Amino acid sequence: MLSLIKLPRVFTINQVPKVFHEDSIISGYRHPRSSATDCILSLFQLTNETLNIWTHFLPTWYFLWKLVTVVLIQRAWQDSFTWPLLIFLLSSCIYPLASSCAHTFSTMSARARHICFFFDYGALSFYSLGSAVAYSAYVFPDKWVNSLFHRSYVPIAVLNTVICTTLSCYSRLGLPFLQYNHDTVTRFPEFQRPKFSKYLRVVAFAYPYLFDNIPLFYRVFLCVGEGCTDNETNILHLYHISLALLTGFLFATHLPERLAPGSFDYIGHSHQLFHVCGILGTHFQMKALEQDMMIRRPWLLEHSLPITFTNSLGAAIFCVVLNLVIIVLYSLPLLSGPVCKEKKHDLRPKKSSAKVGRCC
Template sequence: MKTDGQDSPVPVSPRSGEGTSCSGGGCGGPSKGKRLWKKVKCQLVEYHCLPGYLRDNEFILGHYRSEWPLKQIFLSIFTIHNETLNVWTHLIGFFLFLGLTIYTATKVPKVMDLHSLQHFPEELTTCLPSIPHLSDFQKLRNELKTSLATVEGMLPSLPNWHLLELLTNCLPQRLSHANHTDDCVLRSMKEDVVNMIAPLLVRPISRWPFFVFLGGAMFCLLASSMCHLLFCHSAHLAYIMLRLDYAGIAALIATSFYPPVYYSFMCTPFFLNLYLGSITVLGIATILFSLLPVFQDPEFRTLRACLFMGMGLSGVVPILHKLVMFRHRPEALHTTGYELLMGAFYGLGALLYATRVPERWRPGKFDIAGHSHQLFHVLVVAGAYTHYHAGLVYLNWRDLEGC
């Protein structure tokens, strides 16, 4: 992120291959004429040559783009400068989450693919005993209860397990028309079981909270990538892109709460609405606060990091509540482990961003690769990807059990 700073120059020795003039934005001045303007290549400049709105990190000394034309800015995505990796780390992350969204939409909703039922009748045949006297309906009913208890152990736990009642209620009609052998009746019973189980197996729980998170992640990553690519064009565009970047961060943090809160408290509407409403209001307030011009001043760097970290730490309350409610559920511990890892990634990234480590230790040595903002970007993608896996655990849990 690039923000307003002091205009006092920082003494820096010129680097080979970089422009040393501080006029014309590092890109041949328009006074040279249009023909010369087209021939002059935009040059990278050093920190002390930057206008005030582009000064953010005095420990990154060179390889800056300054007030370039938009055409050259877009082409610079394929060149080397101090924002190249900032652009690509989140642009690659955007395409990663776009692929995950497509995968989730096409594959994950199927709790159990119907094709997996093609061998189910054979498995059921081994569970259903031979019925010597079809006229003895009570015996058949009792045998069927025992058999279905065995079948239930073969299947995942389903919400509202009423298959036994449904099946036994239809048996009298089946038997009243049964002039068949034992095998024929057993085959009909197997078909009943499969036909009743199949609709339940392909009825997934609501996916919208998970897609809200995926949408927030993609918005954050794309907004950040575009901000780092375009902000050097002008003060006006930089102001717009920075606000978009801050909004993306707030959106990612806020939408990250939606899957864990929704799927943990979907059966308790009061807490569901309380937690979702709170994080939504907090996210909107953070976005509105980020619109203030003072929010981008360098002296507020630590405040920005603390504000976003505070949003993330607010998730401790619903996570602890979930652990208390579902302390005997392995899914609760599993998802909490993912969430702690996600928090560690985000927290470490925010710490590096606020302290400007490692470039503050060796100014100028991490201009191209390895400075704090690039590490922050990588950790954000890692944290969001970790949270995606936590979301899959939530979906599998609620798909199989419901409330």
């Protein structure tokens, strides 16, 4: 069937605008003004984005199955103790789905690329909050339960999601409504100072991760003696921490493709490995949370903070609303700005020319 469909052609790095360039990736680029149909068809051909998409799209269904299991079998709506796990699983469904959609449709235009990844960043920051809500409910070591830090933990995590989404969006666009240029959407911080934008993005996501894991790091690495919650779940937490650190390393270093540009364009480049390690880390994180929830439930119900709508579902809803507001504020200058002539005249890839040229 697919043999009867003409798949979109791919290009080299010199044939696409700089805003679409990936560090040390030389070939396999899709047309920078692809139609939505072309973007979907590209899922079934080998480009430098194909595995980025599938490595997040397929796990979405696994986490969705786990979410449905909690809702239907554990009857989450009747048991507030499972609400934090529900929020974590929901965030674990949203972030890979948002990522796969962003990678799929990011070549429709430079504007679409920015907006797609704004949603990707918002989904990741929501995942950070989902982790924090679940950690607050199930992971805090016994001696920290009900402490001042524990009571402040979720509100600070909500603030961190706002900081995370704002910084990551800023790394692409700068200040909304101030950085838009009248003839192009590529004169943004990411285009002018790509290394600074990359560093800023790393900080934007590393900061909430490190904060969220303060109780876990203390529990696993520092705490000794009574009240340290040293149980069989800790090994699962160690697997998650190891994979999370590897994920951050791959994102920041662009290895292995930086060692051999062009050799890992289609299979094996850092972003694909980053996706795989991130999903595996989330899997072990989920297993650890489920196990902590079951093992510690009697003690936590008696001694820990009560799980309420405000510190669980309410915090999640508030975070989603704030993230959407931030994304809209950053997207409006792109949506309301003038459309360049090339985009007006031709939304389809050009068949005859190898050069793509400048485009919005």
